Amino acid sequence: MIWEILRMAVDSLTVNKLRSFLSMLGIIIGVGAVIAIVSVGSGAQSQVTSEISQLGSNLIMINPGIRRGSGGRISLAATDVFTMELADRILQNCPSVERIMPNLQTSGLLIARENNYQTSVIGVTPTYQQIYDFYPARGQFITEEHQTNATNVIVLGSGLAEELFPETNPLGQTVKLYVRNRHFLFVVIGVMEAKGTGMWGNVDNQAFIPASVVMKKINNRKYVNGYIAQATEAAAAKAAVAEIEYFLTQYMGDPSKFQASSQEQLLEMISQVTATLSIMLGGIAGISLLVGGIGIMNIMLVSVTERTREIGIRKALGAKGRHILTQFLIESLAMSGFGGLIGIGLGWLGAAGVAKLGGWPLVVTHTSILVAFSFALFVGLFFGIYPARKASKLDPVIALSYE
Secondary structure, X not given: OHHHHHHHHHHHHHHOHHHHHHHHHHHXXXXXXXXXXXXXXXXXXXXXXXXXXXXXXXXEEEEEOEEOOOOOOOOEEOOOOOEHHHHHHHHHHOOOEEEEEEOEEEEEEEEEOOEEEEEEEEEEOOOXXXXXXXXXXEEOOOOHHHHHHOOOEEEEOHHHHHHHOOOOOOOOOEEEEEEOOEEEEEEEEEEEXXXXXXXXXXXXXXXXEEHHHHHHHHOOOOEOOXXXXXXXXXXXXXXXXXXXXXXXXXXXXXXXXXXEEEHHHHHHHHHHHHHHHHHHHHHXXXXXXXXXXXXXXXXXXXXXXXXXXXXXXXHHOOOOHHHXXXXXXXXXXXXXXXXXXXXXXXXXXXHHHHHHHHOOOOOOOHHHXXXXXXXXXXXXXXXXXXXXXXHHOOOHHHHHXXX
């Protein structure tokens, strides 16, 4: 009996193909939108967390805090608090911290013969290589001797080396750096390995010089912008943050002068934000499923009216109310089910297209497909109950006399 009812339901839908398709359109758009949005959110989250994880979950950022504004004064960033000496003290007093380096960056124009390039110049210490797992492919990196003597040496990113010395070996060459209407001469001692573009920018187009040169010669000040520390291991990152916060609070006497956070905390925050956005946008897309359900209910009511005589004949031949109810429910579920399947395919294609344009991995989870398809079936069932009940309760005598 059930297969016969299913066949009749499918036959009734195929009689009016266009009308059935238009009724399914809301379900198709809703399911496709939910799957695409959740997939795009998951893919973007995966890309961001992957790039952060490549830097290491044991990295800790130490930045100036914010001074509260009071007495008519404007709130300002707490600058002039971090020195190189303080970095050494942090390393000595925080056993969970393995390495620490200053956060120093400027920008300028690098000139090599007839070539020039506007770029970011990073002030580093030798520990930069170990902290970021980033090493020279040719030559050498900044050494302790360069840092101590504030030697004018420079290490070029692989892309920057190609821009300035397209057909020449850059090692040993001299480049001129223009910063704030002043120029400095540097000797190229190394070229970094290629690393590509990430969420932090294109490191291949950056240049690296001793931090002491930035502080003494370019900025002419003893303070740095902040620190980047590395815990002994990923599991010790939270302990390292606690040790740094305790030591700096004791040292400065004011916890508002600094902020310390680990990469792990950043990962958790980004995961929470992207998950919340995906749920919110998926919920908005789910509204179209409700609209599609209303469309199915509308067309089923029209179908009941059109097939009143057919219902009367079936009842006169012995069909019971539950048989009519089942038939119309199956028709409603068939529309929502077929619409859901088409929506899954369109959502998958849409997610793949956006992922390709955005450059992140395609992440379509079985959970998102199951939830979207199940919700589509529920919508079809819910909005199909009333028309089905109306059809099942028709009096056969009245139905047979219906014109």
